[in-house]
Amino acid sequence: MSAQPGYKAQGQSTADPIIICEDVHKWYGSYHALRGVSTTVRRGEKIVICGPSGSGKSTFIRTINRLEEHHRGRIIVDGIELSGDVRNIEAIRREVGMVFQQFNLFPHLTVLDNITLGPVWVRKMKRKDAEELAMQLLERVGIPDQARKYPGQLSGGQQQRVAIARALAMQPKIMLFDEPTSALDPEMIKEVLDVMRELAHSGMTMLVVTHEMGFAREVADRILFFDQGNIVEEADPETFFTNPQHERSRLFLSQILHH
Amino acid sequence: MVRPVPATTATTSPETANPIRWIRKNLFNTWYNSLLTVAAVAALAALAPRLARWAWHADWAVVSANMTLLLTGTYPRDQLWRLWAALLTVMSLFGLSAGAWRGNPRRWIGAAAVAAMLATTGPFQAPARGWLLGTCAGVAAGFMLGRGLTAWRRALWRRVLVALWVVSVPWIYLLLHGWAGSSWLPRVGPSAWGGLTLTLVLAIVGIVASFPLGILLALGRRSRLPAIRWVCTAYIECVRGVPLISILFMAQVLLPIFLPDYRIEHVVRAMVGITLFSAAYMAENVRGGLQGVPRGQIEAAHALGLNGIQTLALIVLPQALRAVLPAIVGQFISLLKDTSLVAVVGLLELLGIARSVLANPTWLGRQAEVYLFVAMVYFIFSFSMSSASRRLERALGLGER
Ligand SMILES: Nc1ncnc2c1ncn2[C@@H]1O[C@H](COP(=O)(O)OP(=O)(O)OP(=O)(O)O)[C@@H](O)[C@H]1O
Numbered sequence: 319m320s321a322q323p324g325y326k327a328q329g330q331s332t333a334d335p336i337i338i339c340e341d342v343h344k345w346y347g348s349y350h351a352l353r354g355v356s357t358t359v360r361r362g363e364k365i366v367i368c369g370p371s372g373s374g375k376s377t378f379i380r381t382i383n384r385l386e387e388h389h390r391g392r393i394i395v396d397g398i399e400l401s402g403d404v405r406n407i408e409a410i411r412r413e414v415g416m417v418f419q420q421f422n423l424f425p426h427l428t429v430l431d432n433i434t435l436g437p438v439w440v441r442k443m444k445r446k447d448a449e450e451l452a453m454q455l456l457e458r459v460g461i462p463d464q465a466r467k468y469p470g471q472l473s474g475g476q477q478q479r480v481a482i483a484r485a486l487a488m489q490p491k492i493m494l495f496d497e498p499t500s501a502l503d504p505e506m507i508k509e510v511l512d513v514m515r516e517l518a519h520s521g522m523t524m525l526v527v528t529h530e531m532g533f534a535r536e537v538a539d540r541i542l543f544f545d546q547g548n549i550v551e552e553a554d555p556e557t558f559f560t561n562p563q564h565e566r567s568r569l570f571l572s573q574i575l576h577h
Numbered sequence: 578m579v580r581p582v583p584a585t586t587a588t589t590s591p592e593t594a595n596p597i598r599w600i601r602k603n604l605f606n607t608w609y610n611s612l613l614t615v616a617a618v619a620a621l622a623a624l625a626p627r628l629a630r631w632a633w634h635a636d637w638a639v640v641s642a643n644m645t646l647l648l649t650g651t652y653p654r655d656q657l658w659r660l661w662a663a664l665l666t667v668m669s670l671f672g673l674s675a676g677a678w679r680g681n682p683r684r685w686i687g688a689a690a691v692a693a694m695l696a697t698t699g700p701f702q703a704p705a706r707g708w709l710l711g712t713c714a715g716v717a718a719g720f721m722l723g724r725g726l727t728a729w730r731r732a733l734w735r736r737v738l739v740a741l742w743v744v745s746v747p748w749i750y751l752l753l754h755g756w757a758g759s760s761w762l763p764r765v766g767p768s769a770w771g772g773l774t775l776t777l778v779l780a781i782v783g784i785v786a787s788f789p790l791g792i793l794l795a796l797g798r799r800s801r802l803p804a805i806r807w808v809c810t811a812y813i814e815c816v817r818g819v820p821l822i823s824i825l826f827m828a829q830v831l832l833p834i835f836l837p838d839y840r841i842e843h844v845v846r847a848m849v850g851i852t853l854f855s856a857a858y859m860a861e862n863v864r865g866g867l868q869g870v871p872r873g874q875i876e877a878a879h880a881l882g883l884n885g886i887q888t889l890a891l892i893v894l895p896q897a898l899r900a901v902l903p904a905i906v907g908q909f910i911s912l913l914k915d916t917s918l919v920a921v922v923g924l925l926e927l928l929g930i931a932r933s934v935l936a937n938p939t940w941l942g943r944q945a946e947v948y949l950f951v952a953m954v955y956f957i958f959s960f961s962m963s964s965a966s967r968r969l970e971r972a973l974g975l976g977e978r
């Protein structure tokens with residue numbers, strides 16, 4: 319799983335957008351959390367989102383599968399506009415997988431049942447086929463022998479890999495990651511990042527909120543730097559790390575690289 | 578497959594093997610424990626002779642002579658087979674479930690064998706003995722069948738069993754009640770039900786009906802729609818602010834006023850009262866469980882594309898109910914005991930029948946025996962429920978998280 323930059327989507331045309339955000343605003347009560355975010359993500363592109371705490375990174379990626387409602391602007395995912403229409407929301411959630419910082423596995427279900435839940439109940443797949451798919455995915459994330467265990471019996475790194483397998487079982491077109499390694503002990507971070515690298519290789523469209531700058535440098539096609547509810551800098555990793563344009567990004571990088 | 582936690586088998590450790598050391602370690606380990614031990618022994622010594630005298634003079638004839646009455650009330654004597662059939666149904670289902678959920682074969686088959694021995698040697702009349710033996714056979718056969726079937730296709734047969742339990746409730750009600758004009762199951766109205774039968778019917782109907790109602794009320798109380806939230810909150814608070822007795826009286830008086838076109842039996846009014854009362858407490862228990870389900874669980878379910886009802890049924894409720902299982906079982910045990918309050922509206926459940934037996938001059942002065950018997954019956958059912966709940970908790974792995 320070594321990192322060859324060749325899989326990056328740089329060569330693809332810009333004409334194939336899968337996510338379009340136009341002037342997205344979001345308020346929590348009177349607090350203006352997103353202040354006019356606009357960006358376009360191409361099919362197969364890997365986006366890394368970083369920025370200081372409270373800058374709206376989580377809020378932004380959660381608006382893409384409507385875990386948070388946006389109040390102004392437009393979000394179009396795979397040709398479907400997110401609106402209050404429940405059918406649109408459900409259609410988009412079927413195509414967008416999400417991995418959380420706290421894993422959020424279902425503790426009352428086995429690993430296998432966690433993974434087959436979506437395919438069986440949402441995709442209406444036969445249980446037998448779903449279990450076959452789940453076993454393939456567990457193989458892919460490197461823990462096929464844990465299928466019958468419960469999440470509470472796994473290590474953090476294993477749990478997060480199950481969470482990735484669970485999201486992949488819906489065969490999504492886009493994967494969202496919200497700080498997938500922040501709750502992990504250092505020795506487990508690598509095993510999760512390896513799975514994410516492999517996923518990037520396979521051509522998945524990915525939006526990743528992370529502070530793992532090594533991963534960002536290696537995998538990202540583009541880095542979005544958030545501050546105070548908006549994208550203040552948007553650049554390829556090379557430019558972002560060697561020659562950041564914005565003062566805030568410079569400060570952020572100096573802080574994070576000195577830790 | 579790590580799930581099934583083996584029941585800890587009682588092993589005799591070297592310490593328990595030596596009685597003197599055991600006594601010293603457990604009864605005289607501190608000065609206040611020694612004091613308590615001495616005081617307790619003294620109290621026992623003072624009471625024991627009186628207890629022995631009473632036990633010597635106790636005459637259990639009052640219980641044995643009225644056994645049928647205590648257990649079945651005034652259920653027509655030529656229709657008692659229907660109660661036996663109900664018992665057979667329930668016990669066979671217990672056997673099947675124990676087998677399907679991998680119960681301890683030694684415990685279940687052993688218990689059935691011991692019960693069968695007691696049924697053979699005990700002072701029973703022919704039909705009762707036959708039914709008892711049949712019930713024991715039902716438990717044992719059910720256990721083996723349950724094991725066999727689930728070894729073959731586990732998920733399928735477990736689902737079938739759950740369905741059978743659900744169906745068994747209306748089936749037993751029909752069996753007991755029958756219908757007018759039937760020669761096979763002639764109608765035996767609830768007014769003829771009494772004794773332990775009535776106690777159990779009231780408790781089971783109350784449990785089965787208040788469970789879903791309580792869940793709905795709990796969900797309603799957390800609803801986003803203010804009207805629903807309001808109605809549910811008001812209902813729960815009102816019911817919890819009123820004693821069961823007054824609800825039973827109100828059900829007797831108000832139901833006929835609300836539904837004047839129907840002649841509602843007194844027993845049914847009591848069932849409604851008990852259900853409405855229990856549902857409010859059930860709702861509060863469930864609400865506690867719902868609050869304990871982390872927000873991330875719901876978000877993860879939504880992110881997978883599950884809709885609201887699927888999220889509720891597959892993710893939120895299973896976790897919420899598991900978390901408050903002990904509280905729910907505790908509440909159902911209280912419900913079982915609270916059914917004795919229906920005596921105040923003139924129904925003769927176990928305690929009511931006991932009192933009416935004692936009103937008979939033949940049995941003058943036999944209160945102690947009768948009340949002790951009644952207490953023992955309540956205890957057996959309550960204790961079974963709480964130990965079943967403990968086993969269920971363990972099987973669901975509550976302690977593991
Ligand atoms: N449910 C909420 N209610 C009110 N305010 C919220 C809520 N969620 C987030 N916020 C606020 O919105 C702002 C953006 O939050 P967000 O979680 O998107 O930040 P973030 O960039 O992901 O930060 P972090 O790196 O700490 O995760 C913060 O100031 C936060 O306090």
Ligand SMILES: [Mg+2]
Nearest residue numbers: 375376377497
């Ligand atoms: Mg965040």
